[in-house]
Amino acid sequence: MASLNACDFYGLDEFLTQEQSLARKTAKDFIAKHVSPRIKESFEAGYFLEDLPEIMGGLGLLGANLSGYGCAGMDSLSYGLIMKELERCDSGLRSFASVQTSLCMYAIHEFGSEEQKEKYLPKMAQGKIIGCFGLTEPDVGSNPEAMGTNAKKQGSHFILNGSKTWITNAPISQLAIVWAKTHEGIRGFLVEKGTPGFSIARIKNKLSLRASETGTLFFQSCKIPEENLLPKTLGLKSALSCLNQARFGISFGVLGAAEECLQEALTYTQSRVMFEKPLASFQLVQEKLVHMSTEITKANLLAFRLAQLKESKKVKPAQICMAKQNNTKIALDCARLARDLLGANGVSNDYNSMRHMCNLESVFTYEGTDHIHKLVIGQEITGFSAFF
Ligand SMILES: Cc1cc2nc3c(=O)[nH]c(=O)nc-3n(C[C@H](O)[C@H](O)[C@H](O)COP(=O)(O)OP(=O)(O)OC[C@H]3O[C@@H](n4cnc5c(N)ncnc54)[C@H](O)[C@@H]3O)c2cc1C
Incomplete structure (x- = not known):
């Protein structure tokens, strides 16, 4: 009898439709051909592989779960499976795709005018325009409501002042979605690279997500035309709804990294002999492998139901x-x-587990820290907010 799959112990694969399997295969083949051979070097040297966005765009992997405007219109599970294959390779690549699709393209798709959608979405789906999403500030992280960045209405323009930091894709982006306080509350703005008063600095020396670009955005009396306001944004809840899209993808993505680590540990311990026996034959080693397989199985069931x-x-x-x-x-x-x-x-960077471990430290913090998510769940089940 064939052994059960350590990463799919309960056989979730049999529920996938042909379309979902094809979406996953497309991402898997893309990774094998264009990314795997170069990811370790990209991580070690600390740069993003800038030829990837257009290749991904050509395969329908950007904005994959959005409809119209050149997007593939896939279902939620297909999108999750794509994120999983990207992150099985590296969380930096999945971060690029999450920001492009779930934070930037979704924001325009959901809150933009028809003109904005037609101007930006097809090119973003092709990977020809890269977006970044500015919510976090140097003094404002888990509590974005307290943001200092502001936009004051002046005739047919807004004057934007402030800064945003730890912004994924910022150094390689042509378009920033920026959240700022206005006389009507928090609103989202489209800020194009090259707008006078707008500058970007690259964040160097990250020990995590080294294959992803991160930066700081500065706005000094930056004049934004009125038509660059995302008209349907109203309050922080609009920004949070984008985060929800990205967090959904992360729930799947991280399982790709987890499965890759389990697979690597299994292969290694089955072949490495110590005390005259394979490492995988020792009880303490098996306990760890079983723990990983069990947690991955439970987490996949959670993600599947979430989809x-x-x-x-x-x-x-x-x-x-x-x-x-x-x-x-x-x-x-x-x-x-x-x-x-x-x-x-x-x-060693010859193996994958430590690179994944370093990357996942960032994923643990961004898109809502571990604590913040627990507080949201705590509020949901108790009725009491423990935020302040
Ligand atoms: C690599 C990377 C990429 C990122 N990309 C983006 C991006 O594209 N766009 C963007 O806007 N942001 C981005 N971020 C920023 C990220 O979202 C923030 O770092 C995150 O929201 C946490 O904010 P902070 O770092 O200011 O930590 P803080 O809010 O200062 O939190 C520090 C610690 O205190 C804890 N804490 C805070 N408040 C409470 C509380 N009430 N109760 C209990 N514990 C609490 C936190 O859980 C954490 O452990 C990125 C971050 C990283 C590392």
């Missing part, structure tokens, strides 16, 4: 928080355990 809820438009933000929080935590735990089981080799 059903999203597809039927019944999903609540706290349900997305639970999947993002749990799946990121177990992925980070799996990466740490796999790193351990690889012994000294585990700290």
Whole structure:
């Protein structure tokens, strides 16, 4: 009898439709051909592979779950499976795709005017315009309501002042979605690269997500035409709804990294002999491998159900928080355990587990920290807010 698959112990694969399997295969083949051979060097040298966006665009992998405007219009599960294949390779690549699709393209698709959608979305789907999403500020992270960036109406323009930091894709982007306080509350703005008063600085020396570009955005009396306001944004909830889209993708993405770590630890411990026996035959080693397989199986079931809820438009933000929080935590735990089981080799970039571990530290913090998601779930089940 064939052994059960350690990464799909309960056989979720058999529920996939042909379209969903094809979406996953497209992402898998893209990774094998264009990314895997170069990812370790890209991580070590600390740069993003800038030829990838247009290749991904050509394959329908950007804005994949959006409809119209040159987007592939896939369902939620297909989108999740794509994110999983990207992150199985590297969280930096999945971060690029999440920001492009779920934060930037979704923001325009959901809150933009028809002109804005036609101007930006087809080129973003092709990877010809790269977007970034500016919410976090140097002094404002988990509590974005307290943001200092502001936009004052002046005739047919807004004057934008402030800064945003830790912004994924910023150094390689042509378009920034920027959230700022106005006389009507928090609104979203489209700020094009080259707008006078707008500058971008690259963040160097990251020890995590090294294959992804991150930067700081500065706005000094930056004049934004009125037509660059995202007209349907109203309040922080508009920004948070974009985050919900991205967090959904992360819930799947991190499981790609976790599965890669389990697979690497399994292969390694089955072949490495110590005390005259394969490492995988020792009880303490098996306990770790079983823990990883069990947590990955549970997390995949969570993600699968989340996709059903999203597809039927019944999903609540706290349900997305639970999947993002749990799946990121177990992925980070799996990466740490796999790193351990690889012994000294585990700290080398010749293997994948430590790169995934370093990357997942960022994923643990961004798109809502582990604590913040727990507070959202806590509020949902108790009725009490513990934020302040
Ligand atoms: C690589 C990377 C890429 C990123 N990309 C983007 C991007 O594209 N766009 C963007 O806008 N932002 C981005 N971020 C920023 C990210 O979203 C923030 O770092 C995150 O929201 C946390 O904010 P902070 O770093 O200011 O931490 P803080 O809010 O200062 O939190 C520090 C610690 O305190 C805890 N804490 C805070 N408040 C509470 C509380 N009430 N109760 C209990 N604990 C609490 C946190 O959980 C955390 O452990 C990125 C970050 C990284 C590392």
